[in-house]
Amino acid sequence: MAPKKTVGILGGGQLGRMLTHPAALLGIPLLILDKGGYTPAKQTLLAPPGTTHPDGAFTSEEHIRELAKTCDVLTVEIEHVNADVLAAVVNEGLCDVQPSPATIRLIQDKYIQKEHLAAAGIPVAPFKALTNPSTDDVRDLAATLGLPMMLKARTLAYDGRGNAPLKSTDDKAISDALAFLGDRPLYAEGWAPFVKEVAVMVVRNTAGEVRSYDAVETVHRDSILRVCSAPLRADGAAMRGVNVRARQLAERAVATLDGAGVFGVEMFLLPDGSLLLNEIAPRPHNSGHHTIEACNTSQYENHLRAILALPLGDTSLRVPAAAMVNVLGVDGNMGPVEQMADDALAVPGATVHLYGKAESRKARKMGHITVTGSSDAEVQSRVRTLLSQQPDLDQKFIDSVAPPSVAGHSHTAPLVGIIMGSDSDLPTMLPATKILDKFGVPYELTITSAHRTPDRMVTYARSAASRGLRAIIAGAGGAAHLPGMVASETSVPVIGVPVKASVLDGVDSLYSIIQMPRGIPVATVGINNSTNAALLAVRILGTSVPSWQRETEGYQHALEQEVLGKADVLENMGWDQYVKDVLKK
């Protein structure tokens, strides 16, 4: 056994705090450099015996050098550090620094970062430098980049503090934007007409091993992250494979940077399904908080593994769906923050993370809440509850992030969809609803026809996965195209129920549904047997939710008891009497 290496962290805020937990689990000694003895990170891990966490600014050269002498590797929880001192620490052989000081320096200046990425062939939005900008300079740039255009500070910009969108080239609009950004080096960026913002956490260890997490969708408000949903899903043909493509792009971008650790890669998803890289953070990131509960190994543990030359942990999601909602300060009082945390205790699947900050400020990140669930729709309805508990959010924003569920008789977060081509199929399909009711499975029921409402059918099928459906029961009679057509437009298992029409005894429906071409399966059940379709859906749910597997076992046990009971009655009553009394024939 090699002796445990000591890690020094520059910065003792919430990201440092979340690094302390895996450090404790793995027995990794940590020393945290920040001002004060009770910062968020220092609260949750004592310094090793005989040492104390250094008390000083994480930018202080003296303190960094002192810390470097007692550590094996330094890392950062914030990129706004003194990269020159870190480079000197490495050059003088005081200790290792990860990620490399050169990468930290490059990322600190967003303009240089963009130049670097563009030069490496990574797609980015068009951008231009702005040196000592005049109103005319800005107006010229807007003529090139178009409106709206983003004016951005090159350095020390985060959580909206360095971004000014410019929607007009009025003198006033321009001078307001320049005044907001202050006396800092600036650059301008063309507007990316994104349909979603996307992030991918990438981790690389000192041996060069690279892994990425599932892509997530991020929702910002006033440039501050509010909600992050995993995994990313986007409907429509152009969006096919977007999760994989986002990971590939993020890994390619990180491959252009030196050093080990976690990198948070933010991207824009455009309407045609293509991706533009926005920016990279050389550290664990707010859009990876959910990995603590939702993934096999969190971004925090993987950051420590990466910089310590340990094998990387599995980045897979261990839950079907997850989301993260930030808890921001409302004003100078802790009351609203504590109230949001308290309210979240009643939300199933929610885990509250308070950061232990002594003071609240408007828009300060005070904590976050992770929710996991058995489907996107379940997670979304929980996110909606959490957002409704946030005092600064209006209903319009909440509706846009986590829309209210469809009204009507259907469940608001269905796991199973029951569809049929015609209302005449309804009596045949009703037994399926009885079974799902009996098992407590949330479902929706509607009419959509392959022949009469083809667009509606396609929309329904394409959105099924992202709405959280895990099985679709489709009933159809005669030519019976509905189940097969729906299966062609979704990756969700489709269960076909052949409905007996007026002729051919349902054999026409059966053959139409079951004889699918190789490539697109339909799970077909017996003619008119929607009961079995629903039981099959419950079995499918049971493959991921153990309680439904047990419920199925219980149901089968009850069937057995029922038949055994009838056999007893038959034995005692005699068969002649049984036919008269029980079968009433």
Next chain:
Amino acid sequence: MAPKKTVGILGGGQLGRMLTHPAALLGIPLLILDKGGYTPAKQTLLAPPGTTHPDGAFTSEEHIRELAKTCDVLTVEIEHVNADVLAAVVNEGLCDVQPSPATIRLIQDKYIQKEHLAAAGIPVAPFKALTNPSTDDVRDLAATLGLPMMLKARTLAYDGRGNAPLKSTDDKAISDALAFLGDRPLYAEGWAPFVKEVAVMVVRNTAGEVRSYDAVETVHRDSILRVCSAPLRADGAAMRGVNVRARQLAERAVATLDGAGVFGVEMFLLPDGSLLLNEIAPRPHNSGHHTIEACNTSQYENHLRAILALPLGDTSLRVPAAAMVNVLGVDGNMGPVEQMADDALAVPGATVHLYGKAESRKARKMGHITVTGSSDAEVQSRVRTLLSQQPDLDQKFIDSVAPPSVAGHSHTAPLVGIIMGSDSDLPTMLPATKILDKFGVPYELTITSAHRTPDRMVTYARSAASRGLRAIIAGAGGAAHLPGMVASETSVPVIGVPVKASVLDGVDSLYSIIQMPRGIPVATVGINNSTNAALLAVRILGTSVPSWQRETEGYQHALEQEVLGKADVLENMGWDQYVKDVLKK
């Protein structure tokens, strides 16, 4: 907002340490009473500003009284505390104590605990008190209770330190056992011929709300817990519903005790499926460690919620399967412990928990490793890897806990089973293997016939769920009973492939498979279409493992591209030429 209540914990070991994490997340101030400043629990949460964790024995009256004055509620991480002092603390109104001192006192004496449970109608193994036992007294008891018989210390007994199994009534055997147990009050217990040991964590808050976690299987060695697997599964008709029954029994037992908090309830599962209660711990328990990663709310967070009158969190598993493996000290060196932790880093889905204990001792609990996975079989194979990294375990024990996978061509931890009634069906079923290979789905393939090997078929079907199968593809021709019979014996989705036999064009097989009675569904695909059966299995897996859902989308996209490509060729080549050159007709 009510001000945050301060919790005092008697004991600063690993259970206290695991309480500190949710305390930090929820901002609950904790004060930990134990000797020393760097105990496992004190390492991971600073005392609130202006206070320090008290330094003293957790049994010290003076320290408990001092702590009580500064806390709102006291709780315990070990039941071997001074219940009288705790009762006085409550009576004098110093602070609340949860669970109640009366419950802690009752549980401290295992004989009184058993008497209490038996009096409440909870099934327990037969037991008798042993006051100042002579060899003859022991022999008399053995005549009543039978052999083997357990001699147990009534108090201060845990991790095997108070149990002596008696297999013979030789003078020497008896005197050895009595000598091992020492000069303590004893009792004797009849041997419970268990097939599995079972545990359920139950939580009750101060408002009386009760929730239990899924039952788990526990495996002990020398009376020390080594492995815990969740959820409990047991094959066979007698075992149906055992998970639910175990939870009900545990909840009933806890209902007989006063006070709030988490209770660890240990039980024996007998061959006839019935359960005997073994003992109860009035605190978080080793058999609930996995709840940190595997459940929506951990036993630790729920313990804090329970004693603080907060709403209880959701106890559901958020993963399909999980297990916990203890990391025990091998000797006085930390090396082997650190080696086990290091080795586990390479196991996917494993989370290492080291407890930060300064010294190792043989059989001391130094840490644990939680594994989660997408099936029982996957978790079991990971457990096998972890156990093989433990220096004190022999292969026989490892094989008994996590058996080696079946040899042969099948995957060792299959998620899909492919079965057929006859080797003549194999050519028809092979395309299914190609699809599963293409998607990287682990599967097994074998021959089992409903008519010629009915026992083998029943065994296969009954063990399918507990072996982690999430879909069974069954091919059969002619009378084609296999898919339906297998579906009758399992809760796993069964996909039926009608194999075209020598007559009737496969319609006989199709009807035999699809026209199942209401109650037992078979997902039937087209005649001979095992390709679609495998694709359906992948879709079913995609409902719980998002990556397979994305793979299905990618597959459908590739199909689309393929057909579009052919359409291009047709357009350019002309149809006459196409028939000749491409179709070769």
